[in-house]
Amino acid sequence: MGVSPSGRDRLVQLLTSDGVRREHPDFNYDGDLPSVAELYRQMVLVRRVDTEGFALQRHGELGLWPPSLGQEAVLVGGAAALGPTDFVYPTYREMLLGWLLGVSISDLLSVWRGSSHGGWDSHRHRFGPMSIVIGSHPLHATGHALGLAMRGQSDSAVIAYFGDGASSQGDVMEAIELAVLQQVPVVFFCQNNQFAISHPVARQSAVPIVQRADGFGLPGIQIDGNDVLACHAVTQAALKQAREGGGPTLIEAITYRMGPHTTSDDPTRYRDAAEVESWRARDPIDRVRAYLATEGWEPAFFDDVDREAEALGESVRAACLAIPEPDLAAWFDNVYAEQTGELRSQQAEYVAWRQQYGGVA
Amino acid sequence: MTELSLAKAINAGLQAALAADDRVVLLGEDIGRLGGVFRVTDGLQAEFGEGRVIDTPVAESGIVGTAIGLAHTGFRPVVEIQFDGFVYPAYDQIVTQLARHYNRTAGHLPMPVVIRIPYGGGIGAVEHHSESPEGQFVLTPGLKVVTPATAEDGYWMIQQAIEAEDPVIFLEPKRLYWQTGSVDLDATPTSLWSSVVRREGTDATLIAYGPTVSTCLEAAEVAESDGVDLAVIDLRSLSPLDLEPVYASVRQTGRAVVVHEAARTLGLGAEIASRVMQECFYSLEAPVQRVAGYDVPYPPSRVEDDYLPGLDRILDTVEAILNDEWQTESTGDGQWGQQGQTG
Numbered sequence: 001m002g003v004s005p006s007g008r009d010r011l012v013q014l015l016t017s018d019g020v021r022r023e024h025p026d027f028n029y030d031g032d033l034p035s036v037a038e039l040y041r042q043m044v045l046v047r048r049v050d051t052e053g054f055a056l057q058r059h060g061e062l063g064l065w066p067p068s069l070g071q072e073a074v075l076v077g078g079a080a081a082l083g084p085t086d087f088v089y090p091t092y093r094e095m096l097l098g099w100l101l102g103v104s105i106s107d108l109l110s111v112w113r114g115s116s117h118g119g120w121d122s123h124r125h126r127f128g129p130m131s132i133v134i135g136s137h138p139l140h141a142t143g144h145a146l147g148l149a150m151r152g153q154s155d156s157a158v159i160a161y162f163g164d165g166a167s168s169q170g171d172v173m174e175a176i177e178l179a180v181l182q183q184v185p186v187v188f189f190c191q192n193n194q195f196a197i198s199h200p201v202a203r204q205s206a207v208p209i210v211q212r213a214d215g216f217g218l219p220g221i222q223i224d225g226n227d228v229l230a231c232h233a234v235t236q237a238a239l240k241q242a243r244e245g246g247g248p249t250l251i252e253a254i255t256y257r258m259g260p261h262t263t264s265d266d267p268t269r270y271r272d273a274a275e276v277e278s279w280r281a282r283d284p285i286d287r288v289r290a291y292l293a294t295e296g297w298e299p300a301f302f303d304d305v306d307r308e309a310e311a312l313g314e315s316v317r318a319a320c321l322a323i324p325e326p327d328l329a330a331w332f333d334n335v336y337a338e339q340t341g342e343l344r345s346q347q348a349e350y351v352a353w354r355q356q357y358g359g360v361a
Numbered sequence: 362m363t364e365l366s367l368a369k370a371i372n373a374g375l376q377a378a379l380a381a382d383d384r385v386v387l388l389g390e391d392i393g394r395l396g397g398v399f400r401v402t403d404g405l406q407a408e409f410g411e412g413r414v415i416d417t418p419v420a421e422s423g424i425v426g427t428a429i430g431l432a433h434t435g436f437r438p439v440v441e442i443q444f445d446g447f448v449y450p451a452y453d454q455i456v457t458q459l460a461r462h463y464n465r466t467a468g469h470l471p472m473p474v475v476i477r478i479p480y481g482g483g484i485g486a487v488e489h490h491s492e493s494p495e496g497q498f499v500l501t502p503g504l505k506v507v508t509p510a511t512a513e514d515g516y517w518m519i520q521q522a523i524e525a526e527d528p529v530i531f532l533e534p535k536r537l538y539w540q541t542g543s544v545d546l547d548a549t550p551t552s553l554w555s556s557v558v559r560r561e562g563t564d565a566t567l568i569a570y571g572p573t574v575s576t577c578l579e580a581a582e583v584a585e586s587d588g589v590d591l592a593v594i595d596l597r598s599l600s601p602l603d604l605e606p607v608y609a610s611v612r613q614t615g616r617a618v619v620v621h622e623a624a625r626t627l628g629l630g631a632e633i634a635s636r637v638m639q640e641c642f643y644s645l646e647a648p649v650q651r652v653a654g655y656d657v658p659y660p661p662s663r664v665e666d667d668y669l670p671g672l673d674r675i676l677d678t679v680e681a682i683l684n685d686e687w688q689t690e691s692t693g694d695g696q697w698g699q700q701g702q703t704g
Contacts, residue, residue, distance in 0.1 A: 119467035128433070129465045133457050139423055140458070143430020150386070150412060151434070171454070174423030181418065334464050335502050337471045337526035340554070340601040 011254065012234055013224040017282040019290025021229075027237060029229035033295055039080060039228045040288045041305045043072040046096045047285065048309035049105065052316040053112070057263040061320050062112040066092045070226070070258030073284035074191055075100065077231025078159070082126070086239055089128040089141040089160040093191060097161075098127040106319045115326045134196075135162055135169030138188060142175045145184035145242070157185040157242035159235070165196025167209050176216045176250065185242035188250045189235065191225060193257035198270040210252035218248050225253030226284040256282070329354070362545055368401050368538040370512035371477075373546075374519035375402065375439065379409050385523055386431065387414045388424050389441030389477075398443055399479055399538055421451035428474050429458055437473045437523060445480040446489025452497070459528045460503030472528045475519070480508075481572040481622050482669055483536035485662040492659055493623035495571075498530045499600045499632075506600040507553060508532040510574035512542035514597065517550035525553065532599075534572035556603040558610065562592030565616035565679050568607055568633060570596040573620045573670055580675040589679065599629060607633070608640045615646035616682050620670050625653035647682035 014022055014029050031039075050068050057065040068075060071093065079100035082088070090097060095108050103120045110116040111130065118129045131137035141160035148156050166172055167190055179186050190209050194201050201209070213220025221238070223230045231253060238249035256279040260267045267276075289302065332347035333339065365373065378385050387402060393416035396403030406414035417424050421442060428438035442448045448455070455476065462470045482491030498506045505527050509515040515533070522529040551557060559574060560581050567577040574595045581591040592610045596602065611617045617637050619630035630651035637649050652670040660668050681687050 116467070117461075117465045119465075119469070121469045122433070122466055123469065129462065129470070133453065136426070136454065136458055139426025139454065140430040140433060142423075143427035144433050145430070146427060147431045147434030147436055150431075150436070171422050171426060174418075174420040175426065177418065178420065178423050178427055334467055336505070337463055337468065337473075340505075342601045 011222050011224055012230045013227050014229040014233060015227045015287055015291055017226070017287050019287045019294060021291065027230065027233045029233045031232070033292070033297065036229070036288060037292055037297060037301060039076050039232070040285065040292060041308070042076040042079070042100060043228060043285045043288070044305050044309050045312055046072045046075055046100070048313050049096055049099065049316055052313045053109065054259070054263060056109070056317065056320050057112070062109065063114050064112050064262050064264060066095070066262045067257075067259035068093055068096055070279065070284070071191060071193060071255050073226050073228035073231045074161075074189075074253050074255060077228040078161070078189070078235050081232050081236035081239060082159070083155070083157065083239060083243065085126070085156040087126045087128070087144060087156065087158045089131070089137045089144070089158065091131045091134070091137070091161055091163060091166070093163060093193075094161045095130060098125060098130075101125045101127050103127055104319075105316055106323050109316075109320045110323045113320065113323055115323050131162075135166035135172045138162055138166075138172050138175035139178075141186050141188075142179040142184060145179060145186035145248075146182055149182065149184045154185075154243060154245065157187065157239045159187040159189055159239065161189045161191060163196065164190060164192040164194065164201045164204060164209060165199070166190075167212075168196070168204050176218065176248070179248040180216050180218045183245070183247040185245075186248045187235065187238040187242055188248060190250070190252045191255060192252050193225075193255050195257055195261070195267075195271070197261040197265060198267075208252065210250060213250040216250075218250055220250040220252065222252045222254065225255030226282050226287070228284055228288060362543045364541055365512045365516070365544045366539050366541045367509070367512045367515045367533070368399055370515035370542075370544050371401050371509075371519050371533060372403055372405070373544070374516040375405060376408070378439070378520050378523045379405060379413060382437065382523075383413075384435060384437045385413070385439060386436050387439045387441065388417055388428055389415075390417055390419055390424075390443050392416060392441050397441060399535065401477070401479075401533070401538075402441065421447055422454050425451040425454040425459060425476065429454065429462065429472065432472050432474050433470055439475045439477060439523060442476060442478045444490045445478055445492035445494055448476075448478055448494060455498070455504070455528075455530075456501045460501050463527065464503055471526055473523075473526050474528045475522045475531050476528070477519075477531045477533060479535035479538070480532045481534050481536060482659060482665050483572065485665070487662070488659070491662070491665065493621065493654065495530075495532055495599055496623055496628055499629060504528050504530055504600060505554075505598070506530045506532065507598045508534065508571035509597065510534065510537065510569075510571055510595050512540070513544045513548070516544045516546070517548065518553055518597070521550060521553035532571060536572055537575065540575070554598045554601055554603055556594055556596045556598065556606050558592065558606050559595045560591070560593040562590040562610075562614065564590045564614055564683065565618060566592045566594060566607065566610040566614045567675065567679075568594050568596065568617060568619045570599060570621065570629075572622060576670065576672065577620055577675065580672050580679075583672060584676060584679060589683065591679065602633070602636075604633065604636055604640070607637065611637055611641045612644040615644050616679075617641075617645075618650040618652060618675065618678055618682070620652045620675055622654050622669055624656045625651050626656050628653050647685065647687055650678050650682055650687065652678050
């Protein structure tokens with residue numbers, strides 16, 4: 001099962017929105033039913049964390065939250081498809097994929113609470129810093145993959161996630177071009193959620209984003225981004241091909257941002273409720289539940305997952321409130337690996353000024 | 362001691378760094394078979410192979426972004442930007458990404474990346490080939506910025522920059538590429554982050570870096586024939602700044618002139634003048650002067666000699682402050698200026 005250009009001929013869907021399995025000539029989900037149930041569980045948990053993040057913003061505990069509601073299949077399918085040493089370059093929309101890889105919820109929330117700019121151990125969790133400047137990080141993925149290739153490290157690949165909005169950025173084009181020319185092990189994964197804040201994808205790209213693969217000379221696969229089985233199968237195949245020296249792949253996952261761009265956004269100004277409703281029928285979680293039910297999966301499982309999700313939601317809130325306050329004095333230590341005298345001097349100046357007013361030394 | 366041009370000295374420094382550490386890789390446009398448009402990487406691809414001296418497509422942002430990813434996997438990339446004016450397509454990757462990954466990841470992703478940029482004017486070039494963008498990098502936290510002015514510094518400073526754990530913008534004064542100097546290949550080099558006194562003097566202190574160091578040394582020789590004794594300090598490191606030797610000299614001379622090719626407004630001269638005033642206030646006999654490029658786009662090459670700080674402008678400025686005749690300026694901008702013009 002290779003990633004060939006033939007995959008571009010039609011959207012890869014392995015599970016319909018009604019929960020019916022479909023065959024595809026090139027891609028196949030090879031997990032068993034318990035594995036599907038685990039994907040379901042993870043999607044429910046991711047959605048619960050996301051919902052809690054949204055609520056925490058509304059309660060004033062977070063400054064901002066970029067929801068991933070409706071896009072859980074990409075995150076969960078992607079995380080499950082990663083090999084043990086594959087590395088992810090995310091945007092904020094894939095934040096909870098990092099949680100699935102072991103980044104603590106506190107480290108993720110602290111960005112939106114105004115307590116840090118990230119700070120997790122990217123190597124340990126195989127999860128790079130979240131790109132906030134749209135489209136800047138696929139280049140880092142290309143460079144990382146070039147490094148793997150130069151070291152002859154054929155057991156690892158890199159995946160860069162970006163949105164339809166980022167597909168307009170020149171850096172994304174340069175990343176793809178450089179990766180194709182060097183045939184390095186990287187997968188470019190575009191989450192087309194239909195909007196760059198308010199700008200619809202039809203006004204961002206004159207052709208389907210996947211079609212750009214032709215011009216760059218790499219395989220392009222369009223998948224149902226709300227189908228976790230397709231997300232898993234295609235991501236896994238593309239990563240495997242990359243590891244085996246087959247070069248990069250462009251995946252375009254067709255999905256929909258059910259929520260606002262961030263908690264500061266008001267999507268009612270630019271899209272119809274009817275359109276949102278039509279996508280609700282294609283929900284990534286409901287279809288897996290329907291499929292599992294059809295297959296006779298134990299009904300109590302769904303209740304157990306819901307209970308686990310509720311407890312998780314409470315723990316997310318507790319973790320948020322327990323995030324330590326940042327210290328501006330310590331911030332000076334984090335600019336250079338080799339601190340400069342100038343910054344040491346400004347740091348001392350700040351600490352002395354703060355002490356004058358009874359602040360912490 | 363070996364006699365080398367600045368370009369050859371940097372080439373020898375790169376060769377030594379590539380030989381010493383296999384994590385060092387070079388990326389850039391035309392740096393391989395061609396050896397770079399200034400031949401600074403001449404022969405390095407033949408010696409170290411296409412895997413370590415990598416010819417890239419013409420995509421500056423892509424080159425720097427790729428270098429960042431390489432650094433994530435433990436490499437120490439050295440990027441060549443072909444000309445100063447071509448760095449701007451990579452500006453976002455440099456200031457938003459390269460400068461901040463260490464900070465953003467709380468130290469988990471250090472960025473030992475060197476960006477080499479031939480800079481400055483005086484070679485009769487077309488637009489975009491004579492810029493002095495140092496200020497834009499100096500004001501970016503997370504970057505360090507250095508510039509050699511001699512062949513010896515070219516040889517050692519490039520190796521020290523590559524060994525540094527932080528991103529370094531390495532500015533090469535292109536009109537000095539062909540200027541030769543003796544290089545001690547066995548020397549113990551001065552710290553990369555230190556300025557050096559190129560010439561002691563008692564009447565006024567000239568503060569220079571990169572291409573203006575040799576101009577200031579020439580000016581000091583001319584002044585000496587007129588009985589004026591000028592000190593010349595080569596900053597070498599623009600970020601961080603090492604101004605202790607400057608303060609020591611100005612406390613003695615009471616007069617300071619900063620000389621750079623970059624435009625005057627918000628150039629390094631402004632920062633240095635501010636710090637000198639802070640540290641040497643009671644020693645100053647005159648306001649700190651700036652001899653710099655004008656606040657205009659770099660001019661066509663037939664008039665660049667008048668744009669660049671040359672001997673005459675430097676010596677006229679020195680003469681003025683020695684005679685308490687420094688110029689003050691009224692820009693004519695703003696409402697008072699408008700009234701002045703109409704009334």
